[in-house]
Amino acid sequence: MSLYKDQSLSIYNSISKEKELFTPLHQGAVGMYVCGPTVYSNVHLGNCRTFLSFDLVFRYLKHLGYKVRYVRNITDAGHLENDGESGDDPILKKARIEQLEPMEVVQKYTVDFHNIMALFNANPPSIEPTATGHIVEQIEIVQTLIDKGYAYEKNGSVYFDVMTFNEDHEYGKLSGRQLEDMIANIRELQAQSDKKNPQDFALWKKAEPQHIMRWPSPWSVGFPGWHLECTVMSTKYLGKRFDIHGGGMDLKFPHHECEIAQAEGAHGASPVNYWMHANMLTINGKKMSKSTGNSILPRELFSGNNDLLKRGFSPTVVKFFIYQAHYRSILDFSNSALEASEKGFNRLMEAFKSIESLSHSKKSDFDISAWKQKCYDAMNDDFNSPILIAELFEGAKYINAVKDGSASITEEDAIQLHATMKAFLYDVLGLEEVGKATETDGAPFDAAMQVLIELRNSARANKDFATSDRIRDELLAAGIQLKDGKDGTSYSIQK
Numbered sequence: 232m233s234l235y236k237d238q239s240l241s242i243y244n245s246i247s248k249e250k251e252l253f254t255p256l257h258q259g260a261v262g263m264y265v266c267g268p269t270v271y272s273n274v275h276l277g278n279c280r281t282f283l284s285f286d287l288v289f290r291y292l293k294h295l296g297y298k299v300r301y302v303r304n305i306t307d308a309g310h311l312e313n314d315g316e317s318g319d320d321p322i323l324k325k326a327r328i329e330q331l332e333p334m335e336v337v338q339k340y341t342v343d344f345h346n347i348m349a350l351f352n353a354n355p356p357s358i359e360p361t362a363t364g365h366i367v368e369q370i371e372i373v374q375t376l377i378d379k380g381y382a383y384e385k386n387g388s389v390y391f392d393v394m395t396f397n398e399d400h401e402y403g404k405l406s407g408r409q410l411e412d413m414i415a416n417i418r419e420l421q422a423q424s425d426k427k428n429p430q431d432f433a434l435w436k437k438a439e440p441q442h443i444m445r446w447p448s449p450w451s452v453g454f455p456g457w458h459l460e461c462t463v464m465s466t467k468y469l470g471k472r473f474d475i476h477g478g479g480m481d482l483k484f485p486h487h488e489c490e491i492a493q494a495e496g497a498h499g500a501s502p503v504n505y506w507m508h509a510n511m512l513t514i515n516g517k518k519m520s521k522s523t524g525n526s527i528l529p530r531e532l533f534s535g536n537n538d539l540l541k542r543g544f545s546p547t548v549v550k551f552f553i554y555q556a557h558y559r560s561i562l563d564f565s566n567s568a569l570e571a572s573e574k575g576f577n578r579l580m581e582a583f584k585s586i587e588s589l590s591h592s593k594k595s596d597f598d599i600s601a602w603k604q605k606c607y608d609a610m611n612d613d614f615n616s617p618i619l620i621a622e623l624f625e626g627a628k629y630i631n632a633v634k635d636g637s638a639s640i641t642e643e644d645a646i647q648l649h650a651t652m653k654a655f656l657y658d659v660l661g662l663e664e665v666g667k668a669t670e671t672d673g674a675p676f677d678a679a680m681q682v683l684i685e686l687r688n689s690a691r692a693n694k695d696f697a698t699s700d701r702i703r704d705e706l707l708a709a710g711i712q713l714k715d716g717k718d719g720t721s722y723s724i725q726k
C-alpha cells in the first residue's frame with residue numbers, strides 16, 4: 232500500500248533549518264543512514280533515545296509504504312577525540328583495562344547493543360556495516376581526496392585541508408560555523424601536530440607502536456579517521472546522494488560537517504538531502520553521558536538497579552516516555568516523569584484492549600476518519616510523536632465514553648478505530664503490551680533473579696552452603712544457570 236501518496240510528510244532539515252516537504256530521490260524508496268554506536272561500553276539510555284528516535288522514523292516511513300534501506304554503522308575502530316592528539320582510541324583503552332583483544336571488546340558491546348535494541352522492540356537496520364570491514368574503501372577515498380588537492384600527507388598521516396576545500400565549497404554550512412570564526416577561536420596547534428592548520432582533521436593516522444588496530448596503506452601502517460567511515464559506508468550502500476542522514480545533535484560538528492566536506496571533496500556532490508538531528512536526553516538538566524558518570528543503563532532501568540531509580544520500568548514504558556517528547560526537544564529523565572508515563576501507557580492500552588468488547592449503535596458521536604487523519608498529520612509534521620500520543624488519548628477518551636454509556640459508536644467505526652490505534656501503537660510506535668510472555672518482558676523476571684542472587688550471596692557469606700547450593704541447583708534444574716564472575720553473579724537461560 233502506497234499510503235505516502237495520500238500523506239504529505241515534512242521533515243525538519245537541520246541544514247536549511249526549516250521543515251521541508253519530503254520527496255525521496257527515487258519514488259517509493261528511501262535511503263537512510265544513521266551513525267551507530269562506538270562499541271567500547273554498554274549503550275546508555277541517552278544513546279538509546281537517539282536510536283529509538285530513528286527507529287520511529289524507519290517505522291513510519293515503512294508504514295507509509297516506502298521501501299526503506301536503513302544503514303546504521305558500528306564504529307569498531309578509529310573514534311578518536313581530537314584526532315588522537317589528546318587521547319587514545321577508546322576501544323583500545325578498554326581492551327587494555329579488561330585484558331581483552333580489541334575485537335572481543337567490540338563483540339561484547341555490539342551484542343549488548345543488539346540485545347538492548349531488541350528489548351526495546353526496535354527494528355534492526357537493513358545493513359549494519361562496520362568501520363573495520365571497510366578499510367579498503369576508506370583508503371581509496373583518502374587517495375581520491377589527495378589526488379583532488381583536498382588532503383595532504385605528513386609523516387605517514389593524512390589530513391583534510393579545510394582551507395583549500397573552503398575556497399570552492401562552504402565548510403561549516405551544517406553547523407552554521409564560519410571558518411574565520413573557527414580560526415579565531417581555535418586553540419593553538421599542538422607543537423607535535425602534523426596539521427597545516429588546527430581545523431584540519433585526520434583522514435588517516437600513522438599508528439604509534441602501542442596502537443594495535445592497524446592496517447597497511449600507501450602512507451603508513453595506521454588506521455582511518457573517525458569521520459571517514461560514515462562517508463564511505465553511507466555512499467557505498469545508498470549512493471553518492473541519498474535521502475536522510477541522522478544522528479544525535481552532538482554529532483553535527485565536527486562529525487557531520489566533516490562527512491559533508493569529505494563527500495563533496497571526493498564525489499563532487501552534497502551527499503544528503505535531509506539532515507536529521509535528535510536532541511539529547513538529560514538528567515537534572517545535564518546531558519546524559521558516560522564521561523560525566525550520570526548515565527543510566529537500560530538494564531538498570533528495567534530492573535530498578537541504580538541509585539537514581541526508585542524502581543524498574545518495562546522497556547515499552549520507557550519507550551513510551553521517550554516518545555512523549557518530540558525527537559528535537561530535550562528530554563529530562565526523572566522517576567516521576569516515568570511513573571506518569573507508565574500510568575498513561577496503561578490507561579491507553581486498557582482502552583485499546585476494550586474496543587473489541589464495545590457495544591455498537593446505529594450512529595457514532597465521533598468522526599473517526601477526521602481523527603485518523605489527525606494521527607497522520609501529527610506524524611507528517613516532522614514525526615511529532617507527542618501530538619500523535621495526545622490523539623491516541625483522544626481515541627481512548629472516546630472508547631471510555633462509549634463504555635460508560637455517554638457516547639455511541641457504530642460497528643464499522645469501532646473496526647476502524649481499532650485498526651488505526653493498533654497500527655499506530657504497534658507498527659509505528661513499536662509499543663508492546665506489558666506482561667506479554669516474551670523476552671521483552673524481562674524487567675520483573677530480572678528483578679526476581681537479582682533477589683535470588685542476593686539471597687544466595689548472603690547465604691554464602693554466612694557459610695550456609697546448603698542454602699546457597701540449593702538456590703543454584705534448583706535454578707539450574709529450572710533451566711537458569713548462575714555464573715560467578717569478576718563483576719559478580721550473572722545468569723543465563725538455557726534454551
Ligand code: AMP
Binds near residue numbers: 266267269270479482
Ligand atoms: P556514540 O556511541 O558516543 O558515538 O553515541 C551514539 C549515539 O548516541 C550518537 O548519535 C550520539 O549523538 C547519541 N547520544 C549520546 N549521548 C546522548 C544523549 N545524552 N541523549 C541522546 N543521544 C545521545
Ligand code: ZN
Binds near residue numbers: 267461
Ligand atoms: Zn557517523
